[in-house]
Amino acid sequence: MKTTPVVARGDQYVxxxxxxxxxKFLGVNFDGGPPLTAPQLIxxxxxxxxxxxxxxxxxxxxxxNDLLPMSGRKRTYRxxxxxxxxxxxxxxxxxxxxxxxxxQPVKPPDESITHPDQVADYAAATLHRxxxxxxxxxxxxxxxxxxxxxxxGEQPLAVLLERCTWHSAQxxxxxxxxxxxxxxEPDRPLSADDLxxxxxxxxVWED
Numbered sequence: 680m681k682t683t684p685v686v687a688r689g690d691q692y693v694x695x696x697x698x699x700x701x702x703k704f705l706g707v708n709f710d711g712g713p714p715l716t717a718p719q720l721i722x723x724x725x726x727x728x729x730x731x732x733x734x735x736x737x738x739x740x741x742x743x744n745d746l747l748p749m750s751g752r753k754r755t756y757r758x759x760x761x762x763x764x765x766x767x768x769x770x771x772x773x774x775x776x777x778x779x780x781x782x783q784p785v786k787p788p789d790e791s792i793t794h795p796d797q798v799a800d801y802a803a804a805t806l807h808r809x810x811x812x813x814x815x816x817x818x819x820x821x822x823x824x825x826x827x828x829x830x831x832g833e834q835p836l837a838v839l840l841e842r843c844t845w846h847s848a849q850x851x852x853x854x855x856x857x858x859x860x861x862x863x864e865p866d867r868p869l870s871a872d873d874l875x876x877x878x879x880x881x882x883v884w885e886d
Contacts, residue, residue, distance in 0.1 A: 715876045717823040728806040732799040733866040761788035770843040779829040845877040
């Protein structure tokens with residue numbers, strides 16, 4: 680069963696999907712800095728999807744269906760890499776009126792996806808879609824104030840864009856780390872500067 684995190688105080692609560700909302704609800708300072716603008720988020724998402732393509736092509740083919748050694752859930756390299764792309768695809772679907780449900784970004788890969796290169800191709804196609812979408816979006820609504828439907832309520836698109844960008848970035852960090860762990864030097868690894876401004880967890884993996 681998939682669940683939505685909730686932070687509660689007495690009979691009041693807030694969904695735990697937006698870090699700044701949680702901090703405001705708890706009355707604590709959020710030191711993550713100002714949120715990135717929509718153009719900055721698109722730039723980060725572009726870097727992430729391009730990085731995912733490089734990293735998954737470096738994964739030894741025989742490991743594609745192996746379980747991740749560092750994950751608290753049963754997830755394979757195949758599923759993790761597909762999930763990175765699916766997050767961004769689900770965001771694009773939300774801009775077209777499809778509700779961003781809790782199930783949308785975790786749709787499993789099709790059975791026909793049996794090789795790392797296929798995930799890389801999927802990422803390339805999705806990045807192309809993202810760039811085409813942004814070329815039009817930047818003209819019509821450059822700050823992404825369009826309201827979209829999500830499982831954590833109606834949100835400005837900018838909020839969903841930030842969440843999907845850092846979420847896919849975090850999983851790409853994980854894949855990058857796992858390549859290093861197996862002795863593979865990541866091709867043009869994502870740097871701290873590449874990801875600067877995203878509200879990422881401090882650690883690549885939770886304890």
